[in-house]
Amino acid sequence: MELDGVMLSRMLTAMTLMFHIIFATIGVGMPVMIAIAEFIGIKRNDPYYLLMARRWARGYTITVAVGVVTGTIIGLQLSLLWPSFMEVAGQIIALPLFMETFAFFFEAIFLGIYLYTWDRFKGKWTHWLLTIPVMIGSSASALFITTVNAFMNTPQGFELKDGEMINIDPIAAMLNPAMPSKVLHVVATSYVTSAAILAAIAAFAILKGRRGQYEQKALRLTVACTFVFSLLISITGDISAKFLADVQPEKLAAAEWHFETEKGADLIFFGTLNEDGEIENEIRIPKVLSFLAGNSFETEVIGLNETPEDERPPLWIHYMFDTMVSIGMFLMATSTIFVLMDRVKKWNALNKPLLLAILASGPLAMVAIEAGWILAEVGRQPWIMRGYMKVAEAATTSDSVGLTFVLFALLYLVLGIMAVVVLIKMFKNSPAEVELEKRFPNRG
């Protein structure tokens, strides 16, 4: 591997995006969780849930800040690192990017209002209503940015003539084939990840011996949300796989180590490749890949051998796919078990193994997000715009990318550590019970 400008640009882009996505995911999902908690709190007149919404919102200010600054970085970095790509693609994907800034605006304005008006309005519901534009704004930014990414996978809405784009149709470019499945899956996984992280925090508190009402209510609510959203992700993940089988078969084939086109294709789980390119040590589930690709065990799935050799994505994305899917199963299993055990009085849902599993589900969900994106992005290689422009043609010609890489790596390290430290301090200094006494002294 040579560390030339292209490679370094890819590494820097990947690093920035992988750091940003942590906060972006929380940014999309958390408003929904806050809105749910405040809704229940007002509806049942229950101070515990109102406090939950407040505390989550307070932590959210920190992740938003890091999300905003890293997002600003990506926005500019795309032009700095991929000038040729932005010059060509800018002709056609400027619209969703531009619309995304409006979504940011909308979200930023109402988030500012939301955070500083807890006790400002007379009607109880007025403050809750502010969560609606925040949810719309953040989910809409996910929609628009994912639209851009989908366009890179399945570009359409233009013709290429002598290197110039003609007959440009921005709307058709936005409504590209990859868009619906991607957007649905990205939004659903953001929700599930936020719920799982909050659940992990509640589980941690309970494991530490803080078994108050606040912690138990928080755990029940967040695990229930994880359960509902995890159903959503298995549906949307399935849709994504079917989409790939249909439109971008080389990505699915590389992710699944599926080389020969065949009917009744097996699903390969983990495993290794030997020197001759044969699969070993795998778990093989007969015909399930065909089912994943087309809802029937006899669906024909296109193999990687159909793709010219220099246009095949790297095979290691297989592990990313398996990691993501395994974590999806794990999230669904833990949350289902908890919800069931919690229903039956004589079972103790707060047993230690289950709490540990819930504790793990938060970080794991974030790992799945990263794995999923790496699968999606590396699975697009060698293309930056599939079928039109290769990554190598798009990178900057500047030779100082190495230095910038180091600078940004340091920056993310500092920001990451600071964010964690500040968040821990924020909640250590004001435990839930104390805050509850202070804010709601007359509760029954």
Added chain:
Amino acid sequence: MNYELIGITVLWTFLYGYLIVASIDFGAGFFAYYARIKKKDHLINDLISRYLSPVWEVTNVFFVFFFVGIVGFFPATAYYYGTALLIPGSVALILIAIRGSFYAFNNYGSRDSTFYLFLYGATGLLIPASLSTALTISEGGFLDESDGNVVFLANELFTSPYSWSVVFLSIVSVLFISATFLTYYADRADDQQARKTLRQFALFWSMPTIVASLLVFMSLQMHNPDHYDKAVTEYWWMFGLSLVCFGLASWFIYVERHYGTAFIMVMLQFFFAFFGYGASHLPYILYPYITLHENVTNEAMALALVTAFILGLLLLVPSLFLLMRLFLFDADYVKGKKK
């Protein structure tokens, strides 16, 4: 329809918006730090944080809007600026990142760290200085294109009197704009002591602002005579109006009256100067490589962007209005009686 003119006007207007709101923010950081080391922070820092907390994210979006918009309307800017500005652009980005996040860490997290406040104050001056170089570069002479390769002539930039006068202007304007706004805000809050301190800041920074503007004019004449000629022959009246507004603003502040009008005058002062500068800069976006008419995006995209912009404004204006009503024009909030 002349989409490129609509496009650049919209973008320029947003950049102007960013200039005002970001200056308030940047300058506030400096004053907050200055007040801390002079042990006067109890006088003004609460006031500053009451204004900034709800709005800093919105300020940032103004900036994002501008650069996403300019790449959208004029994709060639991505190519030229992108290739050339990797290092300075990255430095500016890191500064912005430090500033934004440390503001949040300090304000929402662990309060009262002088070190955070220092970072906050220092970046408040460094960011405008580094961002202003993008405008400097647009005058031409700092980029070189050969064999399809764009090279940034950093030495030229560091030795150019024009570039330094722009940096100087950007810093003093930030402090002047910020001080006049905060004086007004303190006045609304009925906070006598804060007002007194901030009024002194405003008066102190008014003269350097004018001196810096003159320096920019003089060095522009040397650096890009065409632009200078166009500015003084066709648009002299804009700069004249700017000067008048400056005079009125300073007068109101000096006689301790009409602080609101004074701030509006400062906004107009910069409005006329900024648009005078912008209008005389045309048709070039980046001299001599990018022009308004040749490098505009395709017609379909331009139409789509303008449409999106109009629809977006319908959403934005009422929301911004609500934000201002709650945090700027609500006397009780400004006075700190409401949380």
